Amino acid sequence: MRTAINKKRGYTIIETMISIALFIIIILAGMNALLNANLLHQKSQNMRSIMDNLSFVMEDMSRNMRTGSNFHCVLQNDPPITSTSSPVLSQPQSCTSGWAVAFEFASGVTSNYDDQWVYYVDNTGKIFRATTGPYVQAAFVQMTPDEVVITSAYPFSVLGAGVGSSDNQQPLIGIKLVGTITIKNVVTPFSIQTSVSQRVVDI
Amino acid sequence: MKYNFNKNFKKGFTLVETLVAISIFSASLLAVMAVLSSGIASTNYTKTKLTASYLAQEGIEFIRNMRDTYVLYDVTSAQNGWNTFNTKLTGASCQTTGCYFDDQSLDYNSRNQAITLITPVACGGPCPQLKYDSVTGKYGYNNLWQNTVFTRKISITPIAGGNEVKVTSTVSWTQGSGSYTEVFSENLFNWVE
Numbered sequence: 001m002r003t004a005i006n007k008k009r010g011y012t013i014i015e016t017m018i019s020i021a022l023f024i025i026i027i028l029a030g031m032n033a034l035l036n037a038n039l040l041h042q043k044s045q046n047m048r049s050i051m052d053n054l055s056f057v058m059e060d061m062s063r064n065m066r067t068g069s070n071f072h073c074v075l076q077n078d079p080p081i082t083s084t085s086s087p088v089l090s091q092p093q094s095c096t097s098g099w100a101v102a103f104e105f106a107s108g109v110t111s112n113y114d115d116q117w118v119y120y121v122d123n124t125g126k127i128f129r130a131t132t133g134p135y136v137q138a139a140f141v142q143m144t145p146d147e148v149v150i151t152s153a154y155p156f157s158v159l160g161a162g163v164g165s166s167d168n169q170q171p172l173i174g175i176k177l178v179g180t181i182t183i184k185n186v187v188t189p190f191s192i193q194t195s196v197s198q199r200v201v202d203i
Numbered sequence: 204m205k206y207n208f209n210k211n212f213k214k215g216f217t218l219v220e221t222l223v224a225i226s227i228f229s230a231s232l233l234a235v236m237a238v239l240s241s242g243i244a245s246t247n248y249t250k251t252k253l254t255a256s257y258l259a260q261e262g263i264e265f266i267r268n269m270r271d272t273y274v275l276y277d278v279t280s281a282q283n284g285w286n287t288f289n290t291k292l293t294g295a296s297c298q299t300t301g302c303y304f305d306d307q308s309l310d311y312n313s314r315n316q317a318i319t320l321i322t323p324v325a326c327g328g329p330c331p332q333l334k335y336d337s338v339t340g341k342y343g344y345n346n347l348w349q350n351t352v353f354t355r356k357i358s359i360t361p362i363a364g365g366n367e368v369k370v371t372s373t374v375s376w377t378q379g380s381g382s383y384t385e386v387f388s389e390n391l392f393n394w395v396e
Binding site for chain 1: 250253258312317
């Protein structure tokens with residue numbers, strides 16, 4: 001009787017424990033890898049949508065400046081933009097490095113200086129755009145997401161903004177965006193640069 | 204003797220079975236890792252490509268700006284402006300070895316500064332790498348600046364008739380084990396009669 005029971009096949013408690021332990025260890029490692037992969041995927045997805053946004057902002061600026069005219073670069077020491085006359089956005093102004101650019105939009109009215117488009121970088125590193133005056137705070141729309149911080153405080157340069165005999169250069173606008181993208185404590189630097197030549201003939 | 208005989212019949216994995224199991228497991232693991240790493244690599248690639256495409260566009264814009272400035276402001280005649288523009292480009296071997304445009308001496312502040320005062324430089328062999336100024340964030344050709352991965356080459360192809368020229372701006376870079384290029388081109392016309 002006793003020998004019969006002993007001869008029964010099956011797992012001993014030790015075998016079962018070992019197999020369960022192994023199973024748990026492998027599953028834990030697998031879950032960890034899976035969660036990590038998911039996290040990584042989310043990070044790269046976030047990164048991509050932010051890069052898309054950055055690309056959009058750059059494209060928006062360069063496209064509108066290309067088709068615009070009458071550029072006014074707001075200089076380092078100029079006061080904050082509060083109205084069309086402060087600083088005088090209607091006057092063409094060249095610069096090596098400015099923190100804002102105002103210009104006549106492609107379909108704007110040249111005699112109306114209250115419909116200039118304005119792009120600027122504020123002191124927290126966000127890009128803002130206004131498409132019409134009065135240029136009060138509420139007129140500006142934030143273009144970049146909070147994850148993007150532009151560290152180049154003076155990203156614009158304008159060459160040959162004037163018109164006529166005093167100026168013999170087709171306007172050329174340089175844009176340099178240097179900054180960082182921060183997603184969940186991961187900081188990715190970027191540095192994009194382009195120049196645009198005004199399409200409208202400078203006469 | 205009998206004991207030993209029984210022992211040989213004990214169940215278990217053979218070496219081959221174990222090896223097959225391990226190899227299948229590691230192959231699937233490798234596949235997953237490859238997918239993950241290619242995801243990260245392509246995100247990085249997107250970032251570099253974005254930078255490269257704007258730099259390539261910049262090359263076109265420089266030449267376009269030169270064309271417009273020459274044609275508009277040549278003191279002799281607009282036709283002469285177009286001709287001088289072409290002479291400058293061919294003089295810098297833009298149509299053979301390719302050339303690059305160094306805007307370092309472009310004084311943005313000066314009212315008298317014209318882009319026409321700057322001559323494109325022949326690459327003469329492989330074009331120089333773009334440098335980067337970490338203070339201002341500018342890409343250019345100042346030797347004191349730090350190296351970047353990018354090389355920009357501008358080349359032109361005159362189109363029959365003499366009133367059209369095709370400008371090609373190529374930015375190339377290496378990343379990981381691959382080398383990539385971003386090619387933009389635009390046709391510029393002599394728009395004055």
